[in-house]
Amino acid sequence: MARARRSHAQQYAGGALAEFVCGGAQDCGRVRQPCQQRTDRARGAPTRLTESMQNSAVEGFRLSPQQRSLWSLQQTAEGQPFRALSVILLEGDLKPDVLQRAVQHLVSRHEILRTTFSRPPGIKTLFQVVGETSQFSWETVDLSSLDVTEQRLRIAEYFAVESERPFDFDQGPLLRAKLVKQSSDSHVLLVSLPALCGDSVSLANFSSELSRAYPSCLNQHELSGEPMQYADFAEWQNEQLGADDVHVLTGKTHWQKREAASVPGPAILLGRRVAGTGAFEPDSIAVDLDSPLSEIEAMAREREISVSALLFACWQALLWRLAGQTESEFVLYNLCAGRKFADLQNALGLYAKYLPIRLHCEDKSVDEHLRQVSDALKEADEWQEYFDPCTSANTISDSVAFDFEERQSRYGADPVSFSVIRQYVCFSPFKLKLSCVRSGEAISVELHYNRQVFDRAAVKQIAGYFQRFLSSVLQNSEVDLGAIEILDDDERRRLLVEFNQTAADLPGGKGIHQLFEDQVARTPKAIAVVSGDQELTYDELNVRANQLAHLLRRRGIGPDARVGLCVERSVETIVGLMGILKAGGAYVPLNPDHPRDRLALQLTESNSSILISNNGATNNQPFESTETIDLCSDRAFLEAQPNTNPASITQAGNLVYVIHTSGSTGIPKGVAVRHRNLINYTQFILQRLQINRPLSFATVSTISADLGNTCIFPALVSGGCLHILGYDVAMEGDLLRDYFTRRPIDVLKIVPSHFSALLASQTDGRILPAKYLILGGEAFSWDLARRIRLMDHPCQIINHYGPTETTVGSLTFSVDTENLSRYSSTVPIGRPIANTRCYILDQRRRPVPLGISGELYIGGAGVTAGYLNQSAETAARFVPDPFSSDPESRLYRTGDLARYLPDGNIEFLGRADTQVKVRGYRVELGEIEAALSSRAGVRQVVVTVFRDKSADERVVAYMVSSPVSPDELRASLKQKLPDYMVPSAFVFLKSLPLTPNGKVDRNALPAPDETRPGLQSDFVAPRSFVEKELAGIWASFLKVSAVGVHDNFFDLGGHSLLATQVVSRMRKEFHLEIPLRSLFESPTVAQLAEKIEEANSNEAERFLNEIEALSEEDARQLLGQEGTTSV
Template sequence: MENKTMEGFRLSPQQKRLWLLQQDGLAYKAQCAVLLEGNLKSEALKEALQKVVDRHEILRTSFQRLPGMKIPFQVIAGSSTPSWDSADLSDRELQKQESKIEELLQEERRRPFDFEREPPLRLSLLTLSARKHVLLLSLPSLCADAWTLKTLVEEISRFYAAYMQGEELLDGPLQYADFSEWQNELLEAEDENAERGRTYWQKQDFSSFPALTLPFECKPSAGATFEPDSLDLRIDPDVVTKIEAIARKTKTSIAVLLLTCWQTLLWRLTGQSDFVVGTLCDGRKYEELHTALGLLAKWLPLHRHFDGDFKFSEILQQVNEATRESYEWQEYFTSKQSAESFGNAPDFPVGFEFEERASRQQAADMWFSVNKQFSYINRFKIKLTCARVDDSLTAEFHYDSSLFQRETIKRIAGHFETLLKSAVRDKESRASELEILSEIERHQLLVEFNRTAADYPREKCIHELFEEQVKRAPHSVAVVFEKEQLTYSELNTKANQLAHILRRRGVAPNVQVGLCVERSVEMLVGLMGILKAGGAYVPLNPEHPKARLSQQLTDIQSPVLITQEKLLSQLPGFEGDMICLDRDQALLANEQKTNPEQITAQHHLVYVIYTSGSTGVPKGVAISHGSLVNYTQFICQKLQLKDTPTNGGLHFATVSTIGADLGNTCIFPSLVSGGCLHIIDYAVAMDGGAFADYVAKHPIDVLKIVPSHLSALLASPKSRNILPQKYLILGGEALAWELIKLVSEMSGDCQVINHYGPTETTVGSLTFSLRENDVFTQTSTVPIGRPIANTEVYILDQHFTPVPIGVPGQLYISGVGLAQGYLNQPQQTAERFVPHPFPHDGEARLYKTGDSARYLPDGNVEFLGRTDHQVKIRGFRVELGEIEAVLKQHEAVRETVVLVREDEPGQERLVAYVVFHGKNASTVSELRSFLKEKLPEYMLPAAFVLLDGLPLTPNGKVDRKALPAPEDIRPELEAAHVAPRTEVEQNIAAVWQEALHIEKVGVHDNFFDLGGHSLLIVKVHNKLREAMNKELSIIDMFRYPTVSSLASYLSG
């Protein structure tokens, strides 16, 4: 075989990097549109172009590879004759001419180059009028950068003038092949300077910095190509003058000041304090290179660390010094170092470049000026190019249109313009204080998105609205529980009788009354009786430990406790009066049946609900009548409820405990609108089949439920029968699109409403109604929507400044729904309920939710997670700090951390990490028993991990990310492990092992001690019924919580 040889030159490091990058070869071009004004002589232009091509070898260069070569050589042709395509646009209006020019540039950008055969310079001459033409220049980026375009235009105009004046220009530039060899030799050099340069860049390790993710950046699709587009912003001349003055005064430069603004904006938009911005260095450090054409420019990494809140002027000096250092060692930065830092991602996803573009050049009686210019030598997500032409300054926002919508870039451009004006107005401002919102945007965020004022009954309390409904439809069924039901008149009478007793026993406005009852119609009697007496009801969950109930009763100082006789053994000692609604029926029957005299007002308490507290003590959230009336009125309007005595109104189902306010969405709107409230028994609510059977017999119009609860129920074979006929309201935790898809496949008729709101803002404060096929590709979960009536929402940064649309911040809520505060906890109340920072009523407050959120462009809000250690477990709010505080009360525990883990998709569980004072100081079994006496079931960790010490960060804080996942082994239990003996035991153990992620389960092991919980038991229940092919109720699972006891029951 004949060996082929080739004469040529090695590619420069810049060309090598680009060759490997541009496998599609389309986007990486250098283009410009040159406006030619005057009496154009075609022969003079042709001669000028020929001279320029003859003068610069890079314009006659092709790229050749022999078989097996990955990187080509650059081969210089002895000669090349430039030619151009022509088009006459003189018959078009100006706007259509500009559109055509843009269209031709776009077409050229999509047109590939044949690097082996085609001359690199492409030309098109467009006639706009007799004295106005446009010359389009296009080169592959292997042969040109932005500076090349500038020099090329200057040279064409020079040679055009020389031809017209009969002159000969003899000076010769440095050729690119010489530059290329010099660059390669520099990187191969072993001298001291080269070693220092390499050392400088080796110290710049950026691999640990997460990539910047900008607001509404789309996830790249598989095989997505680079699709650059741009948006231009002309900087106000007055601002340019101020920029120049600051640059002179601070001894920096216009480029450094603009770069500093860009970095500051990126910090404000992302909240990321450590990041890298690629800065384009023109590569023409030495005078000899100024007239050279070709790809000399390279991207250099510039690290920015926002530590503390520096003044803008201080950051400017820091950026100036970093830029100076990187510029000094520019020759020694290589694509290898770039790959080590950025991996397979674009080398510099976010970039900045400053260009001094060719000014208007006179050539004989012609004027040459650059109208449009693009140069892409790197794949990026977004790049800011600041172009200076004479006294004007333009900010060009180049972006990958496969990742960003144009509207997003418009907003970013607006933020940059506002920040730039703010910085030059006062360079001594702190970076966090610089404005990035225009007045229009600020007004939109603070005012337009919060236009929620609406009428509601301002003089009525919630029980008065109920009494009005009693008058309208006394004989309609108000409440149903199992086989028992009460009409509105019957419920009102029983509540009145209880209220009269309570009045005599000291219940008055703002007096809190404990209500500890099971789900029943009596629950509604007790609730309404307390309100009619003038008091505030305090729901106490009989399933909670006695110690927790005792703590709450002590806190509220209740003169009376309302309960049921069957619960007395579960209650702690109580010194006040006690009324048992089942035992004391004869006593109640002797009381007056009429409505008690109204003594409460809207500012009085209506209820106090306890939530988890980070200090280890539950917090009582105190809600007033006015807040509940406003919320109830909104729900009635949202669901378009009307009093319809003929059919009793809509049928509502409440499936949750009144110990949380989740169910209030159904309870109060039903009772004030003539609805029928179905109180669903716990066993039915947790069993998908039983619940479906109930709904089949008693059709439900409105259901409020936690997403994880609904997801568990939908695993039932009868899942299609579970959904309500009209409204499905989901709340209590983030709502996944996958669940919405599942619901829409099962029922196309029921409207889904996502409902968000902390207990401190009265049940719910934002809603989002889903329409058919409603999917937000830019949101990871279903949006939480817009504020309800008379409610305002603010998303603020740590300095209490509104953040732009799309930028994460902390969610604050204001309005009628705000709680009075935390009962008997003034310090915590002051920490969470803060003075209103914007023009408002002098007594207005904001509630600090601790939730991270962002605005979507249409004004809806997206929930992003927590900013602290509060979590939601099966719809219940849990402060991890409370579990930690209780664990630390155990004498054997030295240190502990509790967190939520999702080691399996959709399977969130609490995990406690514990360090004992000494080895074998206690056991997991002892810890679990200790917690059971003090915490409710939903706050018990599913797994415990015993450690010798907690991992720490360099700052000495617990490194939560370094905490290990629990091992899939059977935890230490009191009962010794006994392997399953029968086929039934083996089947049960197999289902448990899969659900609990445990390798082995013993026959005496308790499901809940292994980490099981109420929602997990729903899924296990469905799988066991399938595996065993036997009827099994949820209650049976609770009655027989061990493998052996359940197997005996099923075999009996």
């Protein structure tokens, strides 16, 4: 035992083990005889059970921590995947009966080989029960009549069958041996045990001891010495982990600080994104190393580290790379043999366990990384006996591991040699594990994986990366980890070239308005645009746009001049934007619903000297230094202008529009889009939709975002009819259904969350377009795709992705199959559109492997001119294209994390920063934080998006400030920000949680509670039946515990999409036709209840008057009819 003592902790552990086994401290030189009576040492639980089972004496003992952890995993696993198997080649003059006696001898020497596991009557605790009789399963098979190939196939079949054959843990026997005769001097012994009874070293010890027991039995001798019994070791471990000794407490504290459950394993996205069934289905592949063991040993010697540490370090660094270099810290499990003490070296049983190695990962040099890993492994080894595997049993299935073993493959010589030709051990359900075995002067490497998480092709891919990574490390240890190339030439070419074959012809030199004018010449009398009761033909639209264009020309508008466009949804929307484009200018779309201060800022930032409006969309309040032209009130003046097409002065490189997106500094960013960007996108949509006849397009979104451009321009340059749907129609499923019934629509572009809300009231498919449903603006779930498909409608579903900076959309995916749903958690965003290139790059802007997370960069014809008046931000986001020979070529850094799927489609994974999407709107949380921080008394603020159990997303602000009411904050923010950016909840904290690096720990922010948020109005409980029903409906959708009658729906966190669902529920509950606008006009329970009660009262009075005027028979018929009332 003294050889194992290297520290105070080890001295304590070693001494305790020897004293425990010997029963005292006087003589530690030998252990007790097998089945010798143990002393009960229970700490609150029985350690020993003795009873008679079928006339055999048995002893029951507590499971070891390793066994308890494994038994827990076994209870939730399908089948029995945890086992230990060994195939031993026996060469020489073998006598099978002697070999059987030799196995019998080993069973009598090692209690664990005759142990079963059971719960005696009345006892819930599982015990390991040691039987007196040396029972085991023995079988012989003669294959000597078969050729060598057939023999190998049969043996492989036996191995496969045995690897799935269930064990009877209660009755046993658990040791099974099958002897296969190949020839007179060649046999194979297949040995099988449940992992509860043995680990890899146990199998090696079994082979070694069997090679010595065979000649002993042949010569009728017995092996000398008594082995350590596993039950004794298990008791010692239980005693130790339950002790309150200072060394034990120190050891347990060591592991608590490195608690694996608090730090995830590396998020490797290769293969399947979502596990198939959650089951553990182990498999493995061999890894052929390009580097010989001698080179690995040489480098390890130079760095004064072990070969194991070197290989572990390479595996850990590769995992960091495969996790997209986004994990700053993760846990990797390392196999510990658990045999630090000399008495355990030749013992049998489950001594091994995996220790969690928690490491901080960053782009550092190989040498520095090797030192840190070696130190971490040594430290873990020092404290190994104090780690309880049960603490990680719940998280280990989503973890990655490493093991390194040194094995002797050949034992004995005369008269029979024993050679281990195959060995398999599994006692932990890791999703991925690199297993290295050194045998003599050779090293073999395997990758073990869960088939429910990884495909075999993906694991082979990882194997190739490890080969290249290790080779690179051996060649140059001074290079940084992030600089090591792991792609081969074929994969690099596939990622950079093959996935970006998108070249297509473009109309040269024209502006988008000229393509419209060409269409006017072809179909002047066709309806171009419809909005409510208004219709304009192509000729009428062209004339009105020309009149505005001539006026703007006289006002000095020309190429790249910006003109504000703030109009309500109407035909004037298209008149305004087309008139601006014909004048040569660029339109700056503004949302009339946004705060006036925000609109003024956008006009100033874009340097717009003229504003186009309609029907007082700006409340007839002029903006300073901006001339306003109202398309309705100034109609007579506009009609006096020439109606011919102005001579075009626009080039393809001139600006077509400037759209403002949320800015992290608090100032919206104006994205400058050129004509050639928009023309490329428009032409692609025409080709993608295979438009060979005019189609009807519907747009339901504001033009202040570019979502609607998918329909606006393709419709107007192809002879289609553009339907601009009013707010009520766009937001209410019933009204949209009626509209589609009256005016069939071929193409609809909509945000997924918006469409999902509409489906809450419409499930029969009548709100689906005839040909194409295009979803974009946010992640599209497979669940929504399935809900749409269940409507059995023939329209094609297209997922569309693209930031404003790359012109509306850059990738598309046709949802015609769910084959990829097992690989991706959301519907893929697809492949790049025409003349567009997409790259998924790491932090060094190099391509990441197929299936690995990286940042999505977009290049090509859609990349815009950047941000107006924000050169630093433009330079940061629009970067030189390292893969282009054109020095002017730029890539846009989207900030989105993505990965390539096996077929070349791209999956969106989330954001690399704090930008979020709220109901399709792009929101920089920093802009909200800046607005809150500008208030006096606010010391700290962080804004995040909280996703509740129903997957609804809410903007939540966490603040450290002097006392202030949420109502005051909302009112202040509504003067600066659009409604969708105003937080639905404010959480006040004494301090913000911080990471060890001093940054705000967003993951540690508490969830907003579901009580009624702080409002200025006092809580008044519902009084009438209608108020109680309304309050209950609102509370269920708003996720609050109570709603007062004077509480404002929108101050409680309600928004437009939620309003559509709430109104739909109210209609069903009250059997009333309640328009959506009623909730906006009467946003409190009391106000809305009054309207509902008034409608019911009016209906009742009308109904009674009608009955009085009828005959008795007619009245009886009327009373039998059902109907609804309108509010």
